[in-house]
Amino acid sequence: MRVFRSVRAMSAWSGTLRREGVVIGLVPTMGALHAGHRALIRAARLSCDAVVVSLFVNPRQFGAGEDFARYPRRIRADAALCRVEGVDALFAPPRRDIYPAGFQTSVVVRDLSRRWEGAARPGHFEGVVTIVTKLFTIVRPDVAFFGQKDFQQAVVVRRLVEDLNLGVRIAIHPTVREPDGLALSSRNQYLSPRQRRAATVLYDALQVGCASIQAGQRSGERVKRLMQERVGQEPLARADYLAVCDPRTLEPIERIARAVVLLGAVRIGRIRLIDNALIGKR
């Protein structure tokens, strides 16, 4: 496995492969890799000739007071996992190579970034969209792999690629979960054992919402209230938002007809967790 630290070296290597017709898959990550990332890497191996994993804890997608400083960093373990999974190249650039002195450009996807995570975390999607644009122009992958856990991010990135003609196919992989339903996340390790038990309430609430829709409930408001009630039963959890949305526009749905996505964010102590459930065709 090759490890690239510089933008120039990464770009040159993938450029050479691309000119030879090699299909390149990119798995963009902030490191602290877990089984969710492993699933993305395996999906990339199945459909691409060469797999690049990027590791970059992007300061611009963390808000003031968020967990940038304490976000888990363990590049050795990450590199070992990538090697075992047959990754071809690891791209782990230093911050100054991604944001050199004088850097001042931002990319924004407006409407889709406004609600939910965008409202809870001002500037978050601007940071995500800008780094994703840069990773795509540096690596120029044919396909990039994202987890469904960050549903809004995946929708925003798809729009970005279409709007800026980036020519990258966005593959969205189903969320990988613990046996009790908790979506895997690098932030789960912050949870105390008691908080960890409480954390399943988000998955449970989404399941309650899904069950009610499958049982015929058609009011978005009612489904939302059922999910809120479920979260309310867990004293350690506080709902940030729970919503019943159109999976393309992410706008709340009043009357459920076709496809729908249930979006949720809860706080357990200082830790914020998100999850979602997609019902019907996307």
Added chain:
Amino acid sequence: MRVFRSVRAMSAWSGTLRREGVVIGLVPTMGALHAGHRALIRAARLSCDAVVVSLFVNPRQFGAGEDFARYPRRIRADAALCRVEGVDALFAPPRRDIYPAGFQTSVVVRDLSRRWEGAARPGHFEGVVTIVTKLFTIVRPDVAFFGQKDFQQAVVVRRLVEDLNLGVRIAIHPTVREPDGLALSSRNQYLSPRQRRAATVLYDALQVGCASIQAGQRSGERVKRLMQERVGQEPLARADYLAVCDPRTLEPIERIARAVVLLGAVRIGRIRLIDNALIGKR
């Protein structure tokens, strides 16, 4: 000469050339081509294997109340000029192919867009930077050619390319002028004969500024005042801004030491004209 109307066809054609190692030059224009554009096309022919000219009157870089509706459009004459100049491909996409339904992404270069044209025309550079990003991702040129007349635009685009790793070399070509010094612009044709005579005052003011610096003047403020006085002598002209700036940061210079750019914008009736003069190495 090939004429491409669709993004997909343009992208496919240039992709094929690129894989064959052909060096592609792009001259992005809003049409109404004049000798300034011709100079860019000729520069492209000299250093590239294939030359693409884009014609797109980009609504997003015009402000409310600006001249988008009446901006000159004459695609037949433009195509004829391109053919004579040996252009390989003309890219003239319809608006809906560049900005399809649901389009909502913007690219911004912050600090460099703030002053001068950015202050006079809110949203202008956001529109320019977004369309240039799209033209670069669609055509993927090796080199793109811009006129020095739009000096701030050229500086902003260079920053964009560096910040987003777009991998395009930006070639800036000296301003082409009428015999009396007036910088060529598609907007000059709006001028009445009397206004046309008055319009040279901007070039004259820049010359006054240059001469004073060459004679040893080192105060940015003094040079600026000399230029203002010269514009003040022309009753039909009103200075929008006249400035003595650092050519990299575009910030005003107090004490002139090395390279300097004189930037100017004047209004003649409803018509707004810009020009600049670069002194010393860039």
